[in-house]
Amino acid sequence: MCPDDASVGAPLTSYPELPSLLETLSDALLFLDTTATIQYVNRRAAAMLGASKHELLGTSLWQSAPHLVSTALYQAVTTAIHTQESLEITYCSSITQSWLRVQLSPTNGGVLAFFREGKEPVRLHDALYKSEQRYRSLLESFTDGIVILTPEGLILDINQRPLLVAQARREEVIGRPMVEFPSWRSAPLAQDQLRAAIEQARRGETVHFEVRLYPQAESYRDLAFVMTPHCDAEQRIEYLTCVGLNITEWKQAEEEWRTLLDIIPHFVWAMYPDGSTHYSNQRWRDYTATTAEQDQGNDGWSRWIHPDDRQRVLDTWQTAVHAGTSYEVEHRLLEVETCAYRWYLTRGTPRRDQQGTIRQWVGTCTDVDDLKKAEIALYQSQERARTLMDSNIIGIFISRDDEIIEANSTFLRMTGYSQEDLRQGKMGWFRMTHPDFLVRTQQARQELAQHQTLIPYEKEYVCKDGSRLPVLVGGVALPFDPSQNLCFVLDNSARKELELRKENFLSMASHELKTPLTAIKMRLQLARTRLLKQGFGEAAATLLRAEEPVQLLDRLIGELLDVSKIQAGRLDYLREPVDIEALVYEIAETIQLMSTNHTIVVHGSAPCTLIGDKGRLEQVLINLVGNAITYSPDATTVDIDLDVTTEAVTIGVRDYGIGIPQGQREKIFERFYRAFDLSQRAIPGLGMGLSIAQEIVRHHGGTITVESEVGRGSTFRVTLPLKRSNPVL
Template sequence: MSNAKQTRRVTPGSRETLPDALFVVDDTETIVYANASAQAITGTTPEELRRNSFWRCVPRLVSTPLYQAVQKAKQTREPTEVEYVSPVTNTWLHVSLSPTDEGLALLFQENLEPPHFQDALSRNEQMYRDLLESFSDGVTIVTPDGLVLDINQRPLADAHLRREQVVGTPLTDLPAWSSDPAVQEHLRAAIARAARGETVRFEAKIHPRLDLSLAILMTITAHRDASQQVEYLICAGRDITERKHAEDELRTLVDALPQLVWIARPDGYVTYHNQRLIDYMAMTLEQAEGDGWLASVHPDDRQRVRAAWQTSIQTGVPYEVELRLQDGTSGAYRWFLVRGMPQRNAQGTILHWVGTCTDIDDQKRAEQRIKESEENWRVLAETVPQLVWTTRPDGRVDYCNQRYCDLTQADFEQLRDYRWRQFLHPEDAERALTLRQQSLATGELFENEQRLRDGQTGRYRWFLARALPVRDEAGQIDKWFGTCTDIDDQKRMEEALRESQERVNILMNSSIIGIFLAEEEQIVDVNDTYLRMTGYTREDLQAGNINWMRMTPPKYLARTQQARQELVVQQYGTPYEKEYVCKDGSLLPVVVGVVALRRDPLHTIGFVLDNSARKELEQRKDDFISMASHELRNPLAALKMQIQLVRKRLERQSHHEAATALSRVEGPVKQLERLIGELLDVSKIQAGRLEYLQETVDLDALLHEVADTMQQLSTTHTIVVRGAAPRVLVGDKDRLGQVFTNLLSNAIKYSPGAETVEMDLSASEETVTVRVHDHGLGIPREQRDKIFERFYRVAGPKQKAIPGLGMGLYIVAEIVKHHGGTLTVDSAVGKGSTFTVTLPCKRDA
């Protein structure tokens, strides 16, 4: 080292006579002394410097190497030196750092290095500076306390600030962050977390200046020294403003896409998970309800997640947490970003929470793969969320970061020189290489959108590739620094939007489904099919003459209002049948399904299907059943009478064998008679003409009579009657007998391998309850509600082998309903079924 660079011994008496700038700072890096020469290098008087933070008062001297040297000297208590170029003045500085009783003495000397050494260091500084400026993101280097050490031009240009106005200032005090106290506090907390070694990512809306607002994605990563202590923080802010605008515009379409969605009560009790989330966790809705979903959260995350959730519930602030959820099928954990928003009424009261889980596993794993490096530009290259690469002046790749290797699943030797081209999409190769050659020839910025192959999946992802030249002092290109930013999600979102628009156009042009858009009750747009179905015209639409409530007949108003309420509560309504009053006054049977695009005011999209053909077919079927039943009833009655007369005549003539053979015919005739009776009952129910008597019924006696009769007919099962129902009802005794005869008959019929059927009776002051239980085949859960529909039978090979037309339970349900009662079923496949009838006790006729 030359004499000029020798560390000078500084004594208190010689401080003021030194020709170089001298600062003495205490352990908090507050200036306690500055000599007169400090004014020349800083432009500030010593009096103005004292008792202020060194980093805030001397922005012209601040740099990352200087900060590292100060921290090292404070830790080791040993003298040290550092050389660097001032980013503000572009002059070389040599700084000697010596521990003192007061703290630390910093002696600054300018222009001390010989030219050849300056040139060598200058290249490294230029490489660092060019890499910093090559990133499309805003990059800021700060101390663990948040003071700005270095910053690239992107955020400075946005804020119309110069570097010396920013360096040494707390990042949280810059206009972009201080204009919003909540955002400022969020950044302050993120810096504190990163200072503890945590990688922090968050989104924020900032205001670099009054006329500019930006949405950014901030990533803060800690850089550690050789002793693994956090030395400084790297803050990378990506502009996601356009993405946010696109998200807002696509919100309605995105809501229709499959997401992991959950809903919770105001107290935090989770009441709903959508099927996609249930499938991922491999839980039932009941298992996931309440706090059950926490069982899928990684044990190391549960306490933190629960605490964050409770904080949001208590304060009403939006919920956001990163956690690991276990895939219930594979057992593997994946990282998710979980967000929850409170839904409030007009008074501000929280009605419920709606949340989503976003898979960020790839992103989290990528963050964990970031490696540290002692060289500042290499640290940035391995830290930023981009593919980073450098080339020689002729374009040969001589470095790429680990993220590049991870994407391609290749080592550096497979990527160096021109070998990286094998991962370029064939359709993009010609354009990319042409632009690259133009940049190499002209020295201009290289920028291109291109696809690179993911070596693991074989799928291509879109990247924005950018490269800047690094020049030597003679202006010759010494190296190219490049980055590739993943824009695959953005490109796919654009493609999804285009495809969605095409699908919407195809749907709107449907010749089968009528489609309408409505604001509250007023229809504002329709497709041609809707107009054709209802008889209205485009002129009627423009005149505001199409209103879906005015098109609804009075008997369907209640169901239509119910559907509207469903839209307000859950954003979609169950499809239902109704009739439309067409323009000419005719009625059109339709099936309607509606989805809410917006709730306040209510904006909906509806899908309408002409139901007239099916309604006409059902009417013809009902007419046929009614006619056939009546036409068969009289001949069957005559046949039954003739059989009985012939059998009695044969018995009087002692032709017992013939009489016995004839008596066997009576069984099938009785079954046919019952079938025709049920068909007639179904026909009458459909027409609303099923007749009922009003008489006093001793239900207990009726139930025992039915049980005795069924026992005589059944040779395979024992009917066990338990309890009593000593109550009197007002109703039709025969119809009530028909109910319990049918239930007992079904219980025997559908339990072929059992020996008993139980009928339990119980009564209260207001009601009588009868339970008919069998030990048979059982009914699948998804078919339980359908068994009371007309002509419906449980689908299954064992059930199909048992004769029947599916009318009995339909008739039973209608009779019980007419008597003011209820009919429910509880069943398990392979274990049997229990039908429960509850009837009110005696009422005024």
């Protein structure tokens, strides 16, 4: 039985006999203050709670009596304290599975709670029983965890799943703070997140958060929680529900995707609609030297963009945000490690929810620096090509087979054709070539096809008006389409006219000089003969020395005449048997008589005869040996090597003189070119001897080559065929 209202409202200490009376009650009695802290328990209550009175006093009911705790009891106690109205509830303990009937009577300092154990409700209480069963079934129907908490975070009820995972018993956790649940104790970071969530929920907020827990040392679980506050009719928060969803597999899949996203060569990112960062992969963080924490929520991504590109990128981004459409833009991004900018192509697209609202932007940045540089180089190359094509000095055309398909204005002006003629296909590489140069042009075409490049050569075009245009032509095959050729044409008419004038002058001068020089030679020889007959030997010797420069002048004039004849194609050749070995020894002996400083040594033998012009071949050998002596002033020997095979005979002339630099070796066979060394004294001559020698050897079907090393001398080799089916002579 219960005391009357007056005695319940007075402090227990005001009635000395009251404690003794309460000890005789068959019901378990607890006096709780307004915080549900135990201020008094009778003997029956202490036995029900399984502890001594001393141990129970001053402790929280929810922590001291886990087998009594339930959500219904918590709600009833809280309501009775706040409303000061008596309540009675019946519920089933989730730990002992026994039914309990509780009467709650408010007092001035708290509430009196009478607990009585009972049996399952009788038929009149079937509705209560069924309600309790539905509650428990609903609680256990959650495949993951659901916990009911006090606003302070104490566990009022919990379903079986988290208990099984943590290998904990219900009585060990009911009434205890959720942060001390076994799975949470090994995760300090998760505990901090839980505490923060409870504080937010106590303020009436619904909280979403994710944690990683370690139920066992060797395994972990990723959980997503929703903590929701529940209020009474007066909007006071009665309790909190915390529902957890196991997202371990999803998080593992997410981590696999993140790992994949971290190793791909692109930057991958996600942003909220306000431009703040939601996610960025490791590539981006390495590039910008930032951590995931520094990057999360940061909206300063534009600071990595090149200042010249920044506004353009921001304008593109804002346009896409306002229109809700995908976008792409090229720009430069700063690489922190190298402090250099690289070009990237950024693409972004919106992600919408079921209502069509943009919740997120996702995108990638692809490195296009090499491509961009190639584009810039290509553009610059095109600009250079355009500048070259627009040149008013060099004619340029592109041909496919014989047809000229493109030409610059300079080439059209040079040949007298128009763009309309070009469009109508009236211009052709061979059709415009003068017949005298068709063979050489065909050779040039074969050379271009074989080597993809064409060494410049001389030819003549027939212009639209029928006039002839001397030109110098070079070209290359286009690498992307070898069937097309790019040719460069230089107007050679001025040079040809100058050469013609020079040749005419040389020819005229040579003939004009030859006649008086011949007279001088004859008179000198006549005078020397008469002086010898009259016994004036000393005077005759003086005249003999005077003949030497005359002989030199005669040779130079002869070379000038030969050059003129070569240019005119009128250099005469004889066809006669020539004993090469005898010719070489004869020349060696003759030159040896005139040279007192060098010894001419012939090596080897060449017992053979060829058909040629003995005088012209003698001219070649005299020139080579004479040059060997002239360009080796500090040496004492000139070697002549003979070698013969069944096909050809080779004559080598080797000196040990100043040598010829690499850059001059191909030029020494040009007319009027002379190899020189500034450290040497001036050497007389017109530089025509080797040019004439090369022409003579070529007409004999042979070749002349040179090998040289500066400071160690030169070797000229003349190779002449012994049998020729189509002689040039």
